Amino acid sequence: MNPTGVRWTTEQVLALAPDDSSRRAGTRLGTAGPWSEAGADAAGAVWGLCRGSGSRPYQTVVDTTGPAYSCSCPSRKFPCKHALGLLLLRATDERAVGEAKAPGWAEEWLEARRKRSEEKPDAGAADGGGAGKQADPEAARRRAERRAARITAGTTELEQRLADLLRGGLAAAEQSGYGLWEETAARMVDAQAPGLAGRVRELGAIPGSTR
Structure with a gap:
C-alpha cells in the first residue's frame, strides 16, 4: 500500500x-x-x-x-x-x-x-457505531481508490467514444443525435469527472454545427 x-x-x-x-x-x-x-x-x-x-x-x-x-x-x-x-x-x-x-x-x-x-x-x-467514530485511514484509502477507478473508467469510455466517432465520421455522429453525447456526459458526471462532461457536451454540438 x-x-x-x-x-x-x-x-x-x-x-x-x-x-x-x-x-x-x-x-x-x-x-x-x-x-x-x-x-x-x-x-x-x-x-x-x-x-x-x-x-x-x-x-x-x-x-x-x-x-x-x-x-x-x-x-x-x-x-x-x-x-x-x-x-x-x-x-x-x-x-x-x-x-x-x-x-x-x-x-x-x-x-x-x-x-x-x-x-x-x-x-x-443505529447500533451506536456511528457517533464519535474515529476516521479510518484504510477506509479513506479504499474510497479514494474507488473514486480514482471511476475517473479512469470514465476516461476510458470517452476515449472509446471518440475512437468510434473517428471511424464513423461526423455524418454518422449527426445521425445519432445529441442524446448519445448527453448520455456520455452524464456518465462522466457519475465518474466524478465534471471537466470531461463539459468537453463531451461541447463535442456533441459539433456535428450539428456542420453543413
Whole structure:
C-alpha cells in the first residue's frame, strides 16, 4: 500500500478540471517551483503552499476521498488551478509531496470535514457505531481508490467514444443525435469527472454545427 494513500495519475487529475483554462493553468502549477511545505497522509489528504502574485502564498488542501478542495485563492472554480497543480505535482514527483503531518491550517479544514461526516446519519448509527467514530485511514484509502477507478473508467469510455466517432465520421455522429453525447456526459458526471462532461457536451454540438 502507498503510505500516503492513493496517488492519482495525471489523466485522473486533469479529468477533474472544470474547463480548459483551468486544465492549462493547473498544468503550469504542477511543478515543484511554486510549492512549499507540500505533504500528504495515509487518509488521502494532500496540502501545500503555492506562491502567487501576492505577498502570502495560497494555502491549498485536497481531501481525495471526497474529493473536496479548499484554497485561499479568490477563484470560484472547483477545483481551482492550485488544487489541480498540487495533485499533478503529487502525481509526477513523489519526493515533492512526501508523507508528513498536516500543518494547522490544513488540519483545521480536514477536521471540520471529518466532523461533518460523522454528524451525517449512517448505517452504524443505529447500533451506536456511528457517533464519535474515529476516521479510518484504510477506509479513506479504499474510497479514494474507488473514486480514482471511476475517473479512469470514465476516461476510458470517452476515449472509446471518440475512437468510434473517428471511424464513423461526423455524418454518422449527426445521425445519432445529441442524446448519445448527453448520455456520455452524464456518465462522466457519475465518474466524478465534471471537466470531461463539459468537453463531451461541447463535442456533441459539433456535428450539428456542420453543413
